[in-house]
Amino acid sequence: xxxxxxxxxxxASLVDEALDAFLxxxxxxxxxxxxxxxxxxxxGGKRLRPALTLAAAEVAGCPERKVLPAACAIELIHxxxxxxxxxxxxxxxxxxxxxxxxxxxFGEAVAILAGDALFAxxxxxxxxxxxxxxxxxxxxxxxxxxxxxxxxxxxxxxxQVLDVVGANRGIDAAELEFIHRAKTGALFRAAVRxxxxxGGAHPDTLRRLTVFGxxxxxAFQIADDLLDVTGDTATLGKPAGSDARNHKHTYVSLFxxxxxxxxxxxxxxxxxxxxxxxxxxxxxxxxxxxxVATRDF
Amino acid sequence: xxxxxxxxxxxASLVDEALDAFLxxxxxxxxxxxxxxxxxxxxGGKRLRPALTLAAAEVAGCPERKVLPAACAIELIHxxxxxxxxxxxxxxxxxxxxxxxxxxxFGEAVAILAGDALFAxxxxxxxxxxxxxxxxxxxxxxxxxxxxxxxxxxxxxxxQVLDVVGANRGIDAAELEFIHRAKTGALFRAAVRxxxxxGGAHPDTLRRLTVFGxxxxxAFQIADDLLDVTGDTATLGKPAGSDARNHKHTYVSLFxxxxxxxxxxxxxxxxxxxxxxxxxxxxxxxxxxxxVATRDF
Numbered sequence: 001x002x003x004x005x006x007x008x009x010x011x012a013s014l015v016d017e018a019l020d021a022f023l024x025x026x027x028x029x030x031x032x033x034x035x036x037x038x039x040x041x042x043x044g045g046k047r048l049r050p051a052l053t054l055a056a057a058e059v060a061g062c063p064e065r066k067v068l069p070a071a072c073a074i075e076l077i078h079x080x081x082x083x084x085x086x087x088x089x090x091x092x093x094x095x096x097x098x099x100x101x102x103x104x105x106f107g108e109a110v111a112i113l114a115g116d117a118l119f120a121x122x123x124x125x126x127x128x129x130x131x132x133x134x135x136x137x138x139x140x141x142x143x144x145x146x147x148x149x150x151x152x153x154x155x156x157x158x159x160q161v162l163d164v165v166g167a168n169r170g171i172d173a174a175e176l177e178f179i180h181r182a183k184t185g186a187l188f189r190a191a192v193r194x195x196x197x198x199g200g201a202h203p204d205t206l207r208r209l210t211v212f213g214x215x216x217x218x219a220f221q222i223a224d225d226l227l228d229v230t231g232d233t234a235t236l237g238k239p240a241g242s243d244a245r246n247h248k249h250t251y252v253s254l255f256x257x258x259x260x261x262x263x264x265x266x267x268x269x270x271x272x273x274x275x276x277x278x279x280x281x282x283x284x285x286x287x288x289x290x291x292v293a294t295r296d297f
Numbered sequence: 298x299x300x301x302x303x304x305x306x307x308x309a310s311l312v313d314e315a316l317d318a319f320l321x322x323x324x325x326x327x328x329x330x331x332x333x334x335x336x337x338x339x340x341g342g343k344r345l346r347p348a349l350t351l352a353a354a355e356v357a358g359c360p361e362r363k364v365l366p367a368a369c370a371i372e373l374i375h376x377x378x379x380x381x382x383x384x385x386x387x388x389x390x391x392x393x394x395x396x397x398x399x400x401x402x403f404g405e406a407v408a409i410l411a412g413d414a415l416f417a418x419x420x421x422x423x424x425x426x427x428x429x430x431x432x433x434x435x436x437x438x439x440x441x442x443x444x445x446x447x448x449x450x451x452x453x454x455x456x457q458v459l460d461v462v463g464a465n466r467g468i469d470a471a472e473l474e475f476i477h478r479a480k481t482g483a484l485f486r487a488a489v490r491x492x493x494x495x496g497g498a499h500p501d502t503l504r505r506l507t508v509f510g511x512x513x514x515x516a517f518q519i520a521d522d523l524l525d526v527t528g529d530t531a532t533l534g535k536p537a538g539s540d541a542r543n544h545k546h547t548y549v550s551l552f553x554x555x556x557x558x559x560x561x562x563x564x565x566x567x568x569x570x571x572x573x574x575x576x577x578x579x580x581x582x583x584x585x586x587x588x589v590a591t592r593d594f
Contacts, residue, residue, distance in 0.1 A: 024450060028450075029455075029475075030450070030455055030458045030459050030462070032458065032462055033450050033454065033455065033458045034450060037450075084409060084410075084413065087406075087409065089404070089405035089406045089409060090406050090409070107386070108386035109384075109386045109387050109461045109462070110458065110461075110462065112381060112384065112386060112387070112409065113381075113454050113457060113458050113461075115413075116381065116412075116413075116416070116448075116454050117449055117450050117454045117455075119413070119416055119417075120416075120445050120446075120448040120449040120450075120452075120453075120454060121445075121449055121450075123420050123441065123442075123444075123445035124442060124445040124446055124449065127438050127441045127442035127445060128442040128445075128446075130438075131438060131442070136434075137433075137434035137435045137437075137438050138434045140434075140438055141424050141427075141428060141434050141437055141438060141441075144420065144424045144438075144441060145420075145421060145424035145425040145428070147420075148417050148418075148420035148421040148424060148425075149417075149421055149425075151413075151417040152414055152417040152418055152421060153321060153325075153327070153330050153331060153334075153414050153417075153418075155417075156417075157330065157410050157413050157414045157417060158326075158327055158330065160410060161327045161329065161330045161407065161410050162327050164406045164407075164410075165327070165329055165406070165407065178326075
């Protein structure tokens, strides 16, 4: 597990450097929005999603640095979704990763616009950044279209809708799976596929990496649900037990801790199996699965 | 003027038909978000921006139907920005085009997510829709990158930031121009350029259409500022005088009605001049300028 964190830190520092270069300077007019963008982007994210993009490119035989614009776009989209999810009208969270949330610092109006701006910037990075990196236009278009779809009402936004309007309402296992597949799975899948497609992966490699991304996203989400129950506030950077207080549906609330743990292990096994044909180039991805499997739950 | 409205109605009906086909059905799961998308998209918009995309393609010699996905993407972005601008944390408007705003009907959370979803769908339309329409990948990428930039902090979002945080604060003419260029001008410019670029416009044609788009956007914005002062609630579909009540900076508040009117006429003259070299293919664009020049202010 600590080996994974060291590998992740290497990739995260590449991502941080690139994000710093891609984001407008904090004093550019109008300064308040650029401060707000940097505040949330550099609020201590682990950079797991962009690291998956870099790692998928490596599996495809492409240098990881080349896909940094797409990797950063994925992280900007993740950050945008957190800013909007934390808003008073949504989950009403005051803390995120141990820091006050964007609307607590900049006010609701600027927080909404900061989310919007990260979304827009992500698509600038995917398109113009992809061109600057020298990728073929067809591959960039494919990735941009997939990322847009992953954000839409059958992805990120659809999952959040159900999460917000579905709280306090009974749901079944199929609905929970829909929510999690949309809310978390879609972006993990898109992160992995972006690296693979831009990296020029062979169709068979792309197919395996896609399966990996789906199961990894599922394992990660269940682990997250478990951590909200078993973790403490200091580790989480936000109050533990917030899912239960907000009447959120989770794998734990629906199946209990024991079954949730079993399902997480099962998803990890499937994710590892999808990597079976790869050699040392899938080193990072294998460690990522082990890390999720042994997270502190 | 009435001739222009007839020409616009033709283009608007093409756009409406295409929007209906591109938007997910209202009963697709999760239904509330898809209802919210359709509610705002079909709330009586005049479709002026997408009509400019169609008209620019025609000037470039491309059939207008071919650029419908890009034209619809522009309209979705316009609609997203209206939904977010109307939110309680922003302009707090309860009415838009004579109907209750999205957050009044669906609640704030769904309204925020509906805006986000239209934004995401716009980029799906630009990329996948552009591909389906048979455009060359490089041209689609160019347009998608420009539209993303037009939405960002030096465009739509930057203008809205200044509009929201700048109210109640003194500004000068340069700042007002920045706000309007960003908030309105960027999307008009992008709408025209999208049609021209996808339509395969000669560089000289593209340059002229870009100048047209910039002056047309400016004229439109000043006319809008004037209408808020001189129009009545029934014509506007929202309470007249709302700019003054919200302490918004407008061409009227800064320069007075007389000078604002003079600047609108000047911008119209420049927009027409940019079309001087074109023949009957610029018929619609010329009528659009005349319409703005004679709007009821």
